Amino acid sequence: MAAINREDVAHLARLAHIEMSAEELDRMAGELAVIVDAVKSVSEAAGEDVPATSHPIPLNNVFREDVVGHLLSAEQALSGAPDSDDNRFKVPAILDED
Amino acid sequence: MSVDTIVSFEEAMEKYDPVLGFEVHVELNTKSKMFSSAPNVFGDEPNTNVNEVDLGMPGVLPVLNKAAVESSIKIGLALNCKIAEYCRFARKNYFYPDTPKNFQTSQYDEPIAYDGYLDVELEDGTVFRVEIERAHMEEDAGKLTHLGGAAGRIQGADYSLVDYNRAGVPLVEIVTKPIEGAGSRAPELAKAYVAAVREIVKNLGVSDARMERGNVRCDANVSLRPHGQERFGIRSETKNVNSLRAVEHAVRYEIQRHAAVLDSGQPVVQETRHWHEDTRSTTSGRAKSDADDYRYFPEPDLVPVVASREWVEELRATLPEPPAERRKRLKEAWGYSDLEFRDVVNAGVMDSIEETIAAGASANVARKWWMGEIVGRAKVADVDPAELGVTPQIIVELNGLIEAGKINNKMASQVLDGVLAGEGTPEEIIEKRGLAVVSDDGPLLEAIDAALAAQPDVAEKIRGGKLQAIGAIVGGVMKATRGQADPGRVRELILERLGVQA
Numbered sequence: 001m002a003a004i005n006r007e008d009v010a011h012l013a014r015l016a017h018i019e020m021s022a023e024e025l026d027r028m029a030g031e032l033a034v035i036v037d038a039v040k041s042v043s044e045a046a047g048e049d050v051p052a053t054s055h056p057i058p059l060n061n062v063f064r065e066d067v068v069g070h071l072l073s074a075e076q077a078l079s080g081a082p083d084s085d086d087n088r089f090k091v092p093a094i095l096d097e098d
Numbered sequence: 099m100s101v102d103t104i105v106s107f108e109e110a111m112e113k114y115d116p117v118l119g120f121e122v123h124v125e126l127n128t129k130s131k132m133f134s135s136a137p138n139v140f141g142d143e144p145n146t147n148v149n150e151v152d153l154g155m156p157g158v159l160p161v162l163n164k165a166a167v168e169s170s171i172k173i174g175l176a177l178n179c180k181i182a183e184y185c186r187f188a189r190k191n192y193f194y195p196d197t198p199k200n201f202q203t204s205q206y207d208e209p210i211a212y213d214g215y216l217d218v219e220l221e222d223g224t225v226f227r228v229e230i231e232r233a234h235m236e237e238d239a240g241k242l243t244h245l246g247g248a249a250g251r252i253q254g255a256d257y258s259l260v261d262y263n264r265a266g267v268p269l270v271e272i273v274t275k276p277i278e279g280a281g282s283r284a285p286e287l288a289k290a291y292v293a294a295v296r297e298i299v300k301n302l303g304v305s306d307a308r309m310e311r312g313n314v315r316c317d318a319n320v321s322l323r324p325h326g327q328e329r330f331g332i333r334s335e336t337k338n339v340n341s342l343r344a345v346e347h348a349v350r351y352e353i354q355r356h357a358a359v360l361d362s363g364q365p366v367v368q369e370t371r372h373w374h375e376d377t378r379s380t381t382s383g384r385a386k387s388d389a390d391d392y393r394y395f396p397e398p399d400l401v402p403v404v405a406s407r408e409w410v411e412e413l414r415a416t417l418p419e420p421p422a423e424r425r426k427r428l429k430e431a432w433g434y435s436d437l438e439f440r441d442v443v444n445a446g447v448m449d450s451i452e453e454t455i456a457a458g459a460s461a462n463v464a465r466k467w468w469m470g471e472i473v474g475r476a477k478v479a480d481v482d483p484a485e486l487g488v489t490p491q492i493i494v495e496l497n498g499l500i501e502a503g504k505i506n507n508k509m510a511s512q513v514l515d516g517v518l519a520g521e522g523t524p525e526e527i528i529e530k531r532g533l534a535v536v537s538d539d540g541p542l543l544e545a546i547d548a549a550l551a552a553q554p555d556v557a558e559k560i561r562g563g564k565l566q567a568i569g570a571i572v573g574g575v576m577k578a579t580r581g582q583a584d585p586g587r588v589r590e591l592i593l594e595r596l597g598v599q600a
Contacts, residue, residue: 015391017193054186054396060404066128066165069135074145077153077262087144088259091195093244 004033102379103358107282107350110322110357116284117330118277118349119319120291124270124299125238126169127306127313131266132237133160133203133400138268140311144261152266154199159399166268167210167403169304170235171413173270174211176298176420177230181410185210187235187397195260196239204271206394209234210403216298218290219422220283223436228291229275238267276330284320284353289346292316296342297421309341316345320352322360331356332366336380339373348373351380428452432461445473447483450490457490459497467493471514492517495524503584509533535584539591542575542583546592549574561596568592 009028013020020028074087083090131138134151151158174181188206214230241264246256272295280287296314300307307313321333334356339348352371359366370383419427428448429439432455442448447468454464468483476483496510505513505528516527528534549571550557559567568589575588593599 011391015191015393054398055401057401059401060184062161062401063164063167064130064135064161066130066163067135068130068137070149071136071147072149072153074143077145077148085259087146088243088261089145089195091258091260093246093255093257094195 004029004036008032102355103362104351104354105358105361107354110353111282113324114322114331114353114357114360115278115325115327116280116349116353117321117323117333118274118280118284118288119333120272120274120277120288121317121319122272122292122295123238123315123317124173124272124295124305124307125313126166126268126270126304128163128165128169128268130163132163132166132235132268134266136266139263140306142263144259144263147263148265152198152262154197160203160397162400162403163268166235167405168413169268169302170210170233170270171405171410172302172304172417173272173299174214174233175410175414175417176302177211177214177216177233177272179211179214179230179233181405182208182210182212182403183407184208184402184404186402187400188394189397190236190392190394192392194239195258196242196265198240198262198265202236202239203397203400204236204394205234210405216291216294217422218287218294220286220290224283226280226283226287226290228277228287231273231275233270233272236269236271238264238269240265285346285350288318288349289342292345293342294422301418301421303418312340315340318345318349318352320349320356321366322353322356324360331360332368334366334369334371334380336371336373337383341375344373344375347378348380351378355380432465434461434465438465441469445469445483447473450484454490454493458494459490463497464493467497471511475518487518488514492524499524499528503535503587504528505533505535506581506584508581509535533582535582535587539587542579542588542591543595545575545578545583546571546588546595548578550592550595557596560592560598563598565598 006025006029009020009025009032013025078084078087078089081089126138128138130136131152134149136149136152137147139147151160171181185205185208187203188208189201190204190206191201193200209232211233212231214233216228216230218226218228220226240260240262243259243261244255244257245259274291277287277291292314296307296309299305299314305313309315316339318336318339319333320336321331323329323331334352336348336352339345356366367382371380372383373380425439425443425448432439432451434442442451442465445468450472451461451464451468454468455461459467467488472483472486472488476486479486492514496505496513499505499513500507500510509528512531512533513524513527516522516531517524521527521530552574553570556567556570560571571592572585572588575592576583576585
């Protein structure tokens, strides 16, 4: 059984900006452990001779030529924005600037 | 905001040894973005250079720009790096409105270039080797403008406006290994290193390399350790130091600040610092924390990049001569002194001189014109010397006229003024302004006789073999002819007149 404790879940929730109740944290700690174990079973199937991969299709070097193509107008770009001003997306001030 | 205590730089150097590290971000000047076909253009109207990929819309897929990969490999090669045969992109996850996807597509443990070095030349010619840890590919973020509260500062801002034109612009981030041994030259080295990187990417043609536009941006890491201690001290990272002068000042300031903290017996806080040009100081950003847990994982929407050795060698073959080597070669070829060459480089006329020599002038003639005549005029006109409008051909032509004895140096300068004023070709200007050297010996001999008669004692000295006295007679003749005589010819005629062998 993978060791995912309540603190791990709380940490992940904070990183993912998800608010979780104490009850949810407890429940999720158990569920995530099961999920991690399920994913882990893949490594049992793969032998030493199977290299790790991040992509299911054996492809590499899929490139695009450096040519300007499709564009949105500023109106289109902003059409789904909750708020905008001066053709720019308007967002709440965020203090934690990097 | 509390003001940090600092000690003098000299005092800091007496006790401590600085260790530096730099992350330099270089924006590539590809036509389109890293993963989308939107244009990579600076300064356009907000949110007009974006498409669905840049905005992180659901269901979109990135496609890698081949030219950006090639530029990245070229940068790696120019920094003497190894090029990865196989590498992948990774997602760097964080929440901030400059990144609409909530992750930045970057490279993590598989950078395209690694293990390189750059030899950086300091002002006095000392060469300092900076080891390069890696150079990796990533994308730039959008630009935030903070409004309300104190103008332009995030503190107290009411809201921010976001322009995603810059989101997705191809970036190469160059990371050094810890730089030890710079000692009190650390600030100078910092500036020279960033200048060298900027020069290299500009020379490669892969970036516009304009720091004022953010094409080259530097994060400077500084730590101090007591002399003799092996272990590094705790570092601070000063973000976005965006001019060469600021890099030098920021490193110097952080050394002074760290020294004061250490002197007081406190540990340095590992944190981000913000550079303020107005006060030439840094302020605390935020401490390293959970927020730095970026949960990198391989980008599933992009396939690996495989750089075959053939491809890498093809790209290597296209690299221009490295700027430092070129300077060394030209200095030797032209035979300038260290000082002469440095002046030429600082005046920004090295390329122009090279072109002028290629057009047929000697190295000294080219330098005389560019440094003596053109740089000053360019300063007055407030343009780069190369943009003043003087072509190498004009210089060669003017010099040819001097050597043929048709005009003297002083007249040539006036002819140049005429050329720049659009009065025509040098020949036409000589004609129009009546500048030709008096070449008919008749009037010259008259003037010489008059000058000799006016200064009989000088004439006697010359007859007696004191040839250096001839200057007084030549001066008199030049004055009488209003500078229109060729001084060389005047000298010959005086000697002839007096029957003296030169």
